[in-house]
Amino acid sequence: MTSQPLPRALPVTDRTRHRRLREQGSVERADLEAILDAGFVCHLGVVVDGRPVVLPTVYGRDEHRLYLHGSVASRSLAADTAVCVTVTHVDGLVLARSVFEHGVNYRSAVIHGTARKVTDPDEKLEGLRLLTEHSAPGQWSYARRPDRRELAATTLLAVSLYEASVKIRTGAPDDGDGPDAERGLWAGVLPLTQAWGVPVPDPALRPGTAVPEHIARRAGTRQG
Amino acid sequence: MTSQPLPRALPVTDRTRHRRLREQGSVERADLEAILDAGFVCHLGVVVDGRPVVLPTVYGRDEHRLYLHGSVASRSLAADTAVCVTVTHVDGLVLARSVFEHGVNYRSAVIHGTARKVTDPDEKLEGLRLLTEHSAPGQWSYARRPDRRELAATTLLAVSLYEASVKIRTGAPDDGDGPDAERGLWAGVLPLTQAWGVPVPDPALRPGTAVPEHIARRAGTRQG
Numbered sequence A, B: 001m002t003s004q005p006l007p008r009a010l011p012v013t014d015r016t017r018h019r020r021l022r023e024q025g026s027v028e029r030a031d032l033e034a035i036l037d038a039g040f041v042c043h044l045g046v047v048v049d050g051r052p053v054v055l056p057t058v059y060g061r062d063e064h065r066l067y068l069h070g071s072v073a074s075r076s077l078a079a080d081t082a083v084c085v086t087v088t089h090v091d092g093l094v095l096a097r098s099v100f101e102h103g104v105n106y107r108s109a110v111i112h113g114t115a116r117k118v119t120d121p122d123e124k125l126e127g128l129r130l131l132t133e134h135s136a137p138g139q140w141s142y143a144r145r146p147d148r149r150e151l152a153a154t155t156l157l158a159v160s161l162y163e164a165s166v167k168i169r170t171g172a173p174d175d176g177d178g179p180d181a182e183r184g185l186w187a188g189v190l191p192l193t194q195a196w197g198v199p200v201p202d203p204a205l206r207p208g209t210a211v212p213e214h215i216a217r218r219a220g221t222r223q224g
Helices: A029-037 A071-076 A121-135 A148-153 A179-183 B029-037 B071-076 B121-135 B148-153 B179-183
Strands: A041-048 A051-061 A065-069 A081-095 A103-117 A156-160 A164-169 A188-196 B041-048 B051-061 B065-069 B081-095 B103-117 B156-160 B164-169 B188-196
Touching (some): A029 A103, A041 B041, A041 B051, A041 B081, A051 A121, A051 B081, A081 B041, A081 B051, A103 B051, A121 A156, B029 B051, B029 B164, B041 B065, B051 B121, B081 B156, B121 B156
Antiparallel strands (some): A041 A051, A041 A081, A051 A065, A065 A156, B041 B051, B051 B065, B065 B156
16 A cells, blocks of 8 residues: 655645635645644545435544544445545634624645545554554554454545645634724634543553553643 | 424434444434534535535524534535534543454534525524524624625525434443453543633734623633
8 A cells, every 4th residue: 555655735626626715725735634633533424325424433544545434434335435534623713803704713624535445454454553543642552452353343444635625724803904993892712722631440440550651641631 | 484393302214323333322302402502613514526525614503403604615505405414522532451442432413404595684694693602602792793795795504403313422441341351451531621711812902902701701611
């Protein structure tokens, strides 16, 4: 599954061209990668009987492709299937002087591609490693890895990162220099942040089982 | 736009029937409403040229329907269009003894319906009020409301809440009573929470403009 490096500028296609609010679009692959690396749950869109279905699932990635846990959509994925994978981080509410200028500070990546069911055992194991390490770094070495039966029972999908659309909105409302600024209303951003909490042990744990360092050190850190 | 109250048990249809991990499915409309009320950004799925497109957008609701900011998808929505609207809250990582049992604690609502473009000015204003108050309670009274031109420039979509699928996973990993429990590994949940930060004033604000109480009181409160 090796291939040439993907272009560092995202391709502009009919699906990814920024039609609206151009200032929010990015064509930098580095922005795409940063958005993907800041999260671990995506929304996977497929077409079932001509209708859209959007389901959350976990993902990981390498330089070329996403790996998705595909069990949620396995009944919809007979062969190679057109998919749209979207990852969104909500960073804050944009509170303007006018309701019309209200909005959201966010970062989103929308990947258009075809989901390939991973069948090669080596690629499947490597895809699951990437997926596991993406959400829970350190767990691939710590927990028991999948055996042959578990590997067979897991649906893993691969989607190329070639075609993607990135949007980022940051900063203050847009009506600070318009007539509404004269109203004297407060305006700004109410930030929203996600953070990891203190690990909650499984009640079934043997008393005294220590939280491993790779888990403990995430408590209190920001996510997203 | 009034109608009979929706049934308090969600309808079981081909699209909403829980096929997998039944224990995570809920057919309670109260669970659907709680998930919707805990968020304000959804993922809207539509079919464009036979392919899925999934875009984040903001929403509000009343008892019967969602109202979505539809500008993101307006080029795809000529007439009444099949949509899937998904709202997901990620509550934590489930760290099991085996990689296979790793997972996510989450709450998700998946709404299947048809997006109607709202054209009646009264319904549009009411829909925008619901949408604004859903994400930013108090702003409809505080900020300047949309004028006729702004109302015309806004694409608002309505989607019935009739057909929806709800999944909720909470609690510890599932391998606490299996053979892997003998390994002596730590297992449990790493919680993930979202919270509002301290309001960041627009640099264009007149110095000394006070943060209104309805915004200030959200700082530090949990979201999701």
